[in-house]
Amino acid sequence: MNASRPVPRWAKWLRRGAVGILTAGPTGLAVAFMADMLWRTGLDGWKLALLGCFAVLAALAAFGCTQAVIGFIIRRTGGDRRRLDTSPTDAPLPARATAVVMPVFNEDAERVFAGVRVIYESLRATGRLDGFDFFVLSDSTDPDRWIEEEAAWVGLTRDLGAAGRFFYRRRRLNTNRKAGNLADFCRRWGRNYRYLLVLDADSLMTGDTIVRLVQTMERQPRAGIIQTVPRLVNGTTRFARLQQFASRLYGPVFQAGLNFWHLDESNYWGHNALLRLEPFIEYCALPELPGREPFGGRILSHDFVEAALMVRAGWGVWLAPDLAGSFEESPANLIDFAKRDRRWLQGNLQHSWLLAARGLHSTSRLHFASGILGYLASPLWLVFLLLSTLLVFRQQATGLTLLAKDSLVAGSALGLRGEAALLFVGTMALLFLPKLLALLDLVGRPVEVAGFGGSRCLLASAAAETVWSALSAPILMLFHSKFLLWLALGRSVAWVTQRRGGDGAPEWREAILTHSWQTGVGLLWGAAALTLDPVFFVWLAPVLAGLVLSIPLSLATAQAPAPERPAGLRLFTTPTELSPPPVLAALATYRKSQAQRPPAPPEFAADRGLLQAALDPYVNAVHVSLLREKETAAPAEDRDRFAALRERLITAGPGALTPRDKLALLLDANSMIRLHRDLWSRPTAQLAEWWRLAIRQYNLLAPAPSTALHR
Amino acid sequence: MNTAPLAPPPTDPAWNEAYQRVESYLRAHRIAHPLALNRLTAAIVGRAWAAAPGQPQSDPVALALREADTVITDWFARVLEQSGPHSRRLGVRGRLALALADVPGRWPASFLATDAPAPELTMQMRQAILYTSPLPGPMKMTLRPLALGLFAGVMDWLWLILQHSAGLRVVRRVLVVAAVVGLGLLAFFR
Numbered sequence: 001m002n003a004s005r006p007v008p009r010w011a012k013w014l015r016r017g018a019v020g021i022l023t024a025g026p027t028g029l030a031v032a033f034m035a036d037m038l039w040r041t042g043l044d045g046w047k048l049a050l051l052g053c054f055a056v057l058a059a060l061a062a063f064g065c066t067q068a069v070i071g072f073i074i075r076r077t078g079g080d081r082r083r084l085d086t087s088p089t090d091a092p093l094p095a096r097a098t099a100v101v102m103p104v105f106n107e108d109a110e111r112v113f114a115g116v117r118v119i120y121e122s123l124r125a126t127g128r129l130d131g132f133d134f135f136v137l138s139d140s141t142d143p144d145r146w147i148e149e150e151a152a153w154v155g156l157t158r159d160l161g162a163a164g165r166f167f168y169r170r171r172r173l174n175t176n177r178k179a180g181n182l183a184d185f186c187r188r189w190g191r192n193y194r195y196l197l198v199l200d201a202d203s204l205m206t207g208d209t210i211v212r213l214v215q216t217m218e219r220q221p222r223a224g225i226i227q228t229v230p231r232l233v234n235g236t237t238r239f240a241r242l243q244q245f246a247s248r249l250y251g252p253v254f255q256a257g258l259n260f261w262h263l264d265e266s267n268y269w270g271h272n273a274l275l276r277l278e279p280f281i282e283y284c285a286l287p288e289l290p291g292r293e294p295f296g297g298r299i300l301s302h303d304f305v306e307a308a309l310m311v312r313a314g315w316g317v318w319l320a321p322d323l324a325g326s327f328e329e330s331p332a333n334l335i336d337f338a339k340r341d342r343r344w345l346q347g348n349l350q351h352s353w354l355l356a357a358r359g360l361h362s363t364s365r366l367h368f369a370s371g372i373l374g375y376l377a378s379p380l381w382l383v384f385l386l387l388s389t390l391l392v393f394r395q396q397a398t399g400l401t402l403l404a405k406d407s408l409v410a411g412s413a414l415g416l417r418g419e420a421a422l423l424f425v426g427t428m429a430l431l432f433l434p435k436l437l438a439l440l441d442l443v444g445r446p447v448e449v450a451g452f453g454g455s456r457c458l459l460a461s462a463a464a465e466t467v468w469s470a471l472s473a474p475i476l477m478l479f480h481s482k483f484l485l486w487l488a489l490g491r492s493v494a495w496v497t498q499r500r501g502g503d504g505a506p507e508w509r510e511a512i513l514t515h516s517w518q519t520g521v522g523l524l525w526g527a528a529a530l531t532l533d534p535v536f537f538v539w540l541a542p543v544l545a546g547l548v549l550s551i552p553l554s555l556a557t558a559q560a561p562a563p564e565r566p567a568g569l570r571l572f573t574t575p576t577e578l579s580p581p582p583v584l585a586a587l588a589t590y591r592k593s594q595a596q597r598p599p600a601p602p603e604f605a606a607d608r609g610l611l612q613a614a615l616d617p618y619v620n621a622v623h624v625s626l627l628r629e630k631e632t633a634a635p636a637e638d639r640d641r642f643a644a645l646r647e648r649l650i651t652a653g654p655g656a657l658t659p660r661d662k663l664a665l666l667l668d669a670n671s672m673i674r675l676h677r678d679l680w681s682r683p684t685a686q687l688a689e690w691w692r693l694a695i696r697q698y699n700l701l702a703p704a705p706s707t708a709l710h711r
Numbered sequence: 712m713n714t715a716p717l718a719p720p721p722t723d724p725a726w727n728e729a730y731q732r733v734e735s736y737l738r739a740h741r742i743a744h745p746l747a748l749n750r751l752t753a754a755i756v757g758r759a760w761a762a763a764p765g766q767p768q769s770d771p772v773a774l775a776l777r778e779a780d781t782v783i784t785d786w787f788a789r790v791l792e793q794s795g796p797h798s799r800r801l802g803v804r805g806r807l808a809l810a811l812a813d814v815p816g817r818w819p820a821s822f823l824a825t826d827a828p829a830p831e832l833t834m835q836m837r838q839a840i841l842y843t844s845p846l847p848g849p850m851k852m853t854l855r856p857l858a859l860g861l862f863a864g865v866m867d868w869l870w871l872i873l874q875h876s877a878g879l880r881v882v883r884r885v886l887v888v889a890a891v892v893g894l895g896l897l898a899f900f901r
Contacts (some may be wrong), residue, residue, distance in 0.1 A: 133845060154841070158811055164842045183852055192848030285854040290867030309855075356860035488887050617740050621806035625841050673803060680736050681776035684728060698735035709810055 006222065006316075007082055007263045016363075019261045022066040023059065026430060030058040033423045040404040040416060046387055046394070053384040060377055061430040063370075067257030068434030074256045075441055083259055084226065084318045086216045093131035093214055097194040098274075100210070101135040103181045105174070107201040109148035109708065112136065113156050114590040115204055118583050120160055122207035131214065133193070134166040137181050139174035143659075143666050146170060147609030147623060151708035154622045168626075172667070178270070179286055179302035186281045193277055200271035203230065206325030206583050213274045213323065224280065224315025225307060227266060227273040228326035229255050233576050233584055235330050239337070239557035243330040245572035246465050249452070250438040255321040264316035265363040270303035272326045276315070280306070283313035289353045294346050294487045301347025304371060305354065308364035325581065333558035334472065335514050338479045345375040345483050378480030385543060389529060392536045435466060451575025461571045471553060474546035478518050508555065515550040522547025597706055603693060607654040610662055611694050614675045618709045627669040642671045650678055653688035718753065719760045719771070729775035730756050736779055740806075741815030742822060751823055755779045786823050790836050811839035 034054050038047040074080050100119065104112050116134060123129050136153060140146045153168040160166065171184060182198065195217055197210060209228065217223055229251065232244035259266070268275075284306040289296040299305050307317045331337040348371040354360065355368055395402060404416040414422065439462060442449050452458040526544040529537040537544075546553070561570060576584060600608050612619040645665055648656050657665075665671045684692055719726035734752045742748050759775040766774060780802065787793065787805030809815065812835035814822055821828045859867075 154810060157842075158813055163811075163840070164845075167842065167844050169844060186850060186852055189845060189848045190850035190852075192845055281850050281852050283855060285852045287854060287857045290859065290863060291871070296867075309857075353859055353863050353866075354857075356862050358858040358860060485887075489884050615739065617736075617806045618810040621803045621810060622841075624803050625807050626843060673800075677776075677780070680732065681773045683725075683770045683772045695732070695735055698739045699731065 011082065012261075012263050012265070015261045015263070019063075019066055019070065022069070023063045026062040026065070026426070027055070027059040030062070030423060030426055030430075031055045033419055033426070034058075036408050037416060037419050037423065039408055040406070040419075041402060042405075046391060050384060050387040050391065053380050053387065056373070056380055057377060057384060058427070058430070060373055061427070064254075065430045065433050067260075068250075068253045068437050069257070070260050071253035071255065071257030072437040072441055074260060075253060080256065080260060082263060083322070084216065084223075084320050085219070086212050086320050086322050088208070088212050089215050089219075091215060091218065093128050093211065094194060094218070095130050096133055096192075098132050098197055098210075098214055099135055099185070099189065099193040099195070099277075100132055100197045100199065101137055101182070101185060102199040102201060102203070103137045103139065103178050104149070104201045105139045105178070106142045106145045107140075109145060109152045110594045111591070112149070112201050113152040113708075114587055114594065115199075115202070116166070117156055117160065117590065118586045119199075119205055119207070119210070120162065120166070121586065122205075122583050123210060124207070126207040126211050128207070128211050129165075132165075132197075132210075134162065135185065136168050137185055138168065138170035139177065139181050140170065141174065142609075143613075143663055144607070144609035146666070147613045147619065148708055150622050150626055151612065151619050155709045170626075176286070176298050177300070179299065179306075183285070186277065190277055190281050196275040196277050196280065198271050198273055198275060200328060202329040203272050204233070204327040204583055204587060205272060206581060209323045209325030213320070216320070217274055217276060220316065220318070222314075222316050223264070223318055224276050224310040224313075225268045225273055225317040226320050227268050227318065228323045229319065229321045230272045230326045230328040231324070231576060232330045233327045233574075233580075234587070235332070236560045237332045237558050238561055238572075239333045240330045241561070241572040241574075241577075242465055242468055242557065243337075244577075245452075245461055245574055246469070247330075248574045248576070249458075249462065249465075250435060252321070253434065253438050253441055255319070259319050259321055262319055262363070264318055265311050265361055266307070266317045266319040267367045268303040268307035268310075268317060270301075272328060279310060279313060279315050283315075284309045289350060295350060296353065299347075300350060301344065301371070304348075304351060304364075304367055308354070308360050308367070311361045311364050312359050325583070327576075327584065334475065334554045335510065335558075338476065338514075341375075341476070341480065342483045345480060346487060348372050348375055349484075349487065375480055375484070378477040379484050381477050382481045385540070389525070389532070389536075389540075392529075392532050396532050432466070435462065448575065451573075451578055453570065453573035453578065457571070457573055461573065464571055468557070470542050471546040471549065474522075474543040475515070475518055475550045475553070477543075478521060478547065511551050511554045511558075515554055518547050518550040522550070601693075601697070603690070607662070610654055610666065612707050613666060613672060614679055615694055615698075616707055616709075617676070619707050620672060620676045622709070623666070624669050624672050627667065627672065638668075639670075642668055646671055646675055646678065649675070649688075650682060650691065651686065651688055653690035655690070656688075717760075718757050723771075725771045726756065726760065726775075729759065729771035732772050733775045733779050736776065737823075740783075740809070740822065741819075743815070743819050747820060747824070751782075755782055758782075782823060790828055790833055792837070805836075807841065808836040808839040811841065812836045 031051070031054065035051055038051055041047075102112065102116060113136075116136065120129075120134060123132060136149065138146065138149050140149060149170070150168065153166070157163055157166050169185075169188075171181065174181065176183065182196075185196075195214060197205075197213070199205070205228070213226055213228065217226060220226075231251075232240070232247045235241040235244045286299050286302055286305060288298060291297065310317055331340055348368075351368040351372060355365055355372075402416075407414065407419070439458070442452075442458070449455050449458055452461065522544050525540070526537065526548065529540050529544070580588070604611055613623045614620065642665065645657065645661050649662075649665065654662060665675070679687070679691060679695070687695070719729075721727075730752060733755050734748060737748055737751055742751065755778045756775050759771065759778040762778065763769070763771070763774055769777075784802055784805070787801055787808075791801075791805060791808065793801055793804075809822065812832065814832060814836065818829060818832050821832055
């Protein structure tokens with residue numbers, strides 16, 4: 001279809017009505033069964049609470065299942081005729097109209113710039129590079145990361161011949177975090193560009209996909225945001241590979257289902273998306289929420305809100321699941337995944353303020369509600385299970401045999417056990433039907449099945465993933481519930497950098513400290529359940545197993561599987577893993593060559609940024625030049641302070657300075673020029689041992705230390 | 712007639728240290744060829760040695776590094792055609808130009824060589840500019856009002872009351888804990 005025509009209002013509501021009915025049907029049935037069961041055994045306040053929890057959980061499961069069913073039907077019947085048309089054209093792109101921006105915050109600079117290099121080269125291969133400028137927008141507060149970024153930017157700009165096309169900017173104050181970082185870009189250079197392609201530090205996109213995104217935006221004059229669906233890639237640990245397998249296998253049916261009812265009122269996920277800058281700047285400035293963090297203050301999960309504001313202003317927000325060349329990475333282990341969830345939970349809960357905001361589209365409210373319930377489901381499930389335990393306890397405490405009344409449904413021949421069994425089967429169907437449909441969707445697609453390592457590998461992986469998801473769900477349930485409790489107690493969330501990639505395996509100590517309370521809860525709860533009623537214990541066993549085994553599960557999934565086995569014979573193989581697209585292969589090559597370089601000596605692991613900025617003639621020149629561009633000279637009264645700090649740094653080493661003092665020196669161009677000169681021209685006896693060792697690295701007998709400029 | 716030797720005595724520890732430091736400094740500039748490195752270092756230390764009698768208070772390391780700096784800055788001034796007194800900034804500018812033009816990688820024998828540098832090297836170094844950002848294109852990002860509704864207004868009011876009183880903050884926490892404990896007790900004893 002020609003997607004430049006607006007989607008008729010009736011079509012949107014017809015589709016949303018269908019989703020609503022399909023969700024309400026199974027939910028109503030499940031709740032009716034549950035209510036009948038509870039009524040037959042004597043309804044009281046506790047059981048009503050249990051029914052309330054069950055109703056919400058059933059509705060969420062039914063909502064997910066409905067989307068999978070619709071998605072499956074769409075995919076098996078030739079696709080959605082109202083989906084966004086992202087087909088490529090020969091139309092030229094407007095010159096330098098798109099800014100490709102990557103906001104970073106204390107990320108691995110080598111990975112960040114390797115990603116930019118790959119995207120840049122891929123775009124150059126399309127012959128459409130003229131349409132793009134590149135920016136790395138740093139909010140890094142870690143001096144080591146900051147210096148690495150500067151040197152890596154200069155090195156990469158030089159290697160790519162991208163001077164004047166690839167820019168780097170670091171904010172001294174990271175006000176309002178990532179959203180503030182992007183807003184700062186908009187305020188400085190917004191008028192120069194028509195579109196903004198937002199990437200994450202671990203994002204990767206093919207040049208072809210980027211070109212198609214811009215072409216689609218050009219054809220869609222009312223589109224404000226086009227969000228691609230990034231595929232998870234580059235996982236090396238079992239956990240990351242599980243995640244990427246699940247998202248690759250189950251993702252397509254869910255995405256098709258989501259797109260069915262979202263249409264042009266979809267959502268923005270914060271990265272791997274193209275924004276139309278003018279309306280974004282005009283309408284998407286983020287309001288401050290009432291109160292303070294953790295619930296109020298500055299909006300953390302800005303993407304949903306920006307999408308809602310864009311839709312409110314009458315611009316379209318589209319999902320583009322057809323564009324395959326969009327990638328991101330997954331956290332490497334369960335602990336990092338939970339850490340990320342903690343930030344997202346807080347961000348999503350903040351959206352509660354906006355649920356009733358005037359002027360927002362009802363679909364946007366639904367996106368907010370889905371995001372909130374996605375995390376509230378965990379404590380609700382916990383309460384449901386606790387109430388179930390309580391009801392068993394209360395029943396056992398009476399010492400009486402349970403006698404069921406007749407069903408509310410006249411003439412029902414089902415006994416209590418029959419009703420329970422039916423409800424159980426129905427609930428399992430809601431939970432597992434999407435997985436089954438995703439597998440059925442691959443029937444008749446042999447190339448895709450081969451991409452998963454063949455049918456046997458695919459089925460074995462799907463079975464193992466199902467077991468893993470059942471075991472990990474209770475662990476996440478306790479994590480989310482704890483996070484929520486902490487938030488209720490007024491504790492804020494630290495903005496931490498998660499570990500990604502194969503080196504992200506947590507240590508035993510970290511895993512034990514993080515999961516021991518979950519193991520304890522599992523053991524105590526299991527003992528209580530077994531004492532109360534062995535049948536109840538069996539019913540609860542899958543939940544308890546996940547909790548009791550949380551430490552070994554977390555550790556085992558954080559390890560990389562044996563690499564000697566061919567990819568096609570390994571569980572959780574994905575098509576991108578088996579035959580990686582050129583951008584992924586190129587990134588892997590760069591990362592491999594980076595990994596082969598000798599690491600920095602351990603004594604310089606801390607303060608290696610300061611070391612390079614002060615000693616290395618080239619890094620020092622780059623750093624000072626970047627400061628000179630932006631920073632003014634220190635006031636006269638600060639000069640004595642800086643002189644004293646420099647002297648202490650030279651004679652006592654970096655350990656004698658506070659992080660704040662080191663940062664102050666790094667921000668003062670004059671100090672950095674003097675430090676470079678003084679360190680090299682002081683006799684050894686006047687230097688701290690740390691500097692003596694550092695200078696010795698440049699001696700002929702030792703290999704020259706590497707920097708981002710010179711490897 | 713000048714009777715001073717051309718180089719410091721080879722057993723003088725302070726001048727050996729100076730030699731080693733100059734050598735390391737030049738190596739930090741990625742001068743890769745050992746012979747060139749050796750000759751340059753010896754020449755710089757020789758110049759420092761010659762200047763030493765006039766500056767008896769100066770340490771050999773400081774003297775030698777000052778000479779190294781002068782040699783390097785002179786070379787930058789020649790290649791970058793910077794006339795007049797050399798500022799400290801010329802050193803920074805020159806090193807940046809070396810890095811941007813990748814002189815150590817592309818012309819490893821040219822840096823500090825007495826021969827005239829290759830025209831392309833000269834051109835590349837003169838054109839080496841750090842483009843940190845494009846031309847400004849400022850736009851105003853104005854916040855549009857967003858009425859959060861009555862519920863949010865009431866919650867905001869409650870939140871402000873709770874936040875502005877330390878006592879009430881404690882009460883809030885106690886209430887949360889009491890609610891959890893109370894529900895538990897109620898469940899088991901009622």
